[in-house]
Amino acid sequence: MKVGIAGTGRMGGAIAQRLMGLNHELTVWNRTPGKTKELAAAGAKVAATPAALAENVDTIITILTDDQAIEALYNGPQGLLSGKVAGKLFIEMSTVRPEVQIALEKKVSGKGAALVECPVGGTTGPARDGKLFGFAGGADADVARARPLLESMCRRVEHVGPAGAGTRMKLAINLPLYVYWQALGEALLLCRSLGIGADRLVDILADTSGASNAIKSRGPAVAAFLGGKDPGPPTMTVELVCKDLRTMIAEARAMGGTVPAAEAALKCFEAAARGGLGDKDQSVLPGRWASTAGK
Numbered sequence: 474m475k476v477g478i479a480g481t482g483r484m485g486g487a488i489a490q491r492l493m494g495l496n497h498e499l500t501v502w503n504r505t506p507g508k509t510k511e512l513a514a515a516g517a518k519v520a521a522t523p524a525a526l527a528e529n530v531d532t533i534i535t536i537l538t539d540d541q542a543i544e545a546l547y548n549g550p551q552g553l554l555s556g557k558v559a560g561k562l563f564i565e566m567s568t569v570r571p572e573v574q575i576a577l578e579k580k581v582s583g584k585g586a587a588l589v590e591c592p593v594g595g596t597t598g599p600a601r602d603g604k605l606f607g608f609a610g611g612a613d614a615d616v617a618r619a620r621p622l623l624e625s626m627c628r629r630v631e632h633v634g635p636a637g638a639g640t641r642m643k644l645a646i647n648l649p650l651y652v653y654w655q656a657l658g659e660a661l662l663l664c665r666s667l668g669i670g671a672d673r674l675v676d677i678l679a680d681t682s683g684a685s686n687a688i689k690s691r692g693p694a695v696a697a698f699l700g701g702k703d704p705g706p707p708t709m710t711v712e713l714v715c716k717d718l719r720t721m722i723a724e725a726r727a728m729g730g731t732v733p734a735a736e737a738a739l740k741c742f743e744a745a746a747r748g749g750l751g752d753k754d755q756s757v758l759p760g761r762w763a764s765t766a767g768k
């Protein structure tokens with residue numbers, strides 16, 4: 474199948490690697506051209522514009538920073554929807570507000586094409602291994618059409634409703650995770666005077682019912698940062714976590730509800746970003762809180 478990926482950032486690049494490993498004929502485009510170089514060296518075609526990418530493939534995948542990126546890439550000059558796209562399938566995987574996916578689905582279907590949103594749980598490692606958890610939103614027939622490709626990227630795909638439902642579910646699954654990072658930081662702060670080494674401390678906390686699943690994969694990075702070492706390259710950055718938390722808070726407010734735990738977590742992640750950790754992995758938050766006593 475001819476597949477295109479517009480936006481080869483951390484997640485788009487990892488998904489591209491996965492699909493190339495499955496022998497899909499892949500075309501890519503990215504705003505910052507340098508990020509397509511490795512994929513081109515591995516055999517991907519590089520399109521000159523998003524419009525050229527959409528014209529030359531059957532299915533177009535996007536996984537982008539936020540709603541502004543979606544607007545620029547789909548609706549900008551030479552954007553994905555600027556050429557003839559009737560009959561094509563778009564799979565939009567970014568974490569944004571549900572209303573953004575709903576509006577995009579209308580635009581895409583107005584062009585005679587189909588859109589399935591499928592934001593994902595899991596980070597770059599699971600993306601490279603085809604082990605994401607996909608939350609699909611869209612019409613039954615469109616999701617059925619997208620399913621084989623989605624299943625090659627995901628260990629599990631749940632069709633949770635029409636367009637917008639997938640992002641709503643995705644925001645819901647990330648909320649407890651971000652609150653957990655902050656709660657773990659506070660737990661580590663309480664343990665500081667014990668004098669237990671970072672690796673052992675994180676190992677103990679990971680083996681309790683207060684732990685999140687995420688500690689299984691990110692525990693070593695948490696312990697490294699807590700112990701003053703390099704936690705390694707980021708998978709999901711502190712800046713992107715702030716974007717997700719702001720999106721959750723806006724969504725809850727639009728529903729007439731409140732999410733005080735998410736609001737408190739946002740303040741802590743924003744403080745970390747102001748302290749120069751915006752481009753670091755989300756898992757630096759607990760170590761920062763414990764070592765600065767929250768200051």
Ligand SMILES: NC(=O)c1ccc[n+]([C@@H]2O[C@H](COP(=O)([O-])OP(=O)(O)OC[C@H]3O[C@@H](n4cnc5c(N)ncnc54)[C@H](OP(=O)(O)O)[C@@H]3O)[C@@H](O)[C@H]2O)c1
Nearest residue numbers: 480481482483484504505537538542545567568596708709
């Ligand atoms: N990282 C994770 O673990 C993870 C997991 C699940 C979901 N997500 C979600 O997936 C999405 C992407 O995350 P990521 O970590 O892959 O982010 P990233 O590495 O920062 O990549 C973002 C992508 O969006 C593109 N982009 C941003 N603004 C643009 C614009 N105005 N016009 C065109 N392209 C634009 C970037 O292009 P440039 O390279 O030119 O900047 C890049 O290709 C986010 O919504 C995030 O919340 C991330």
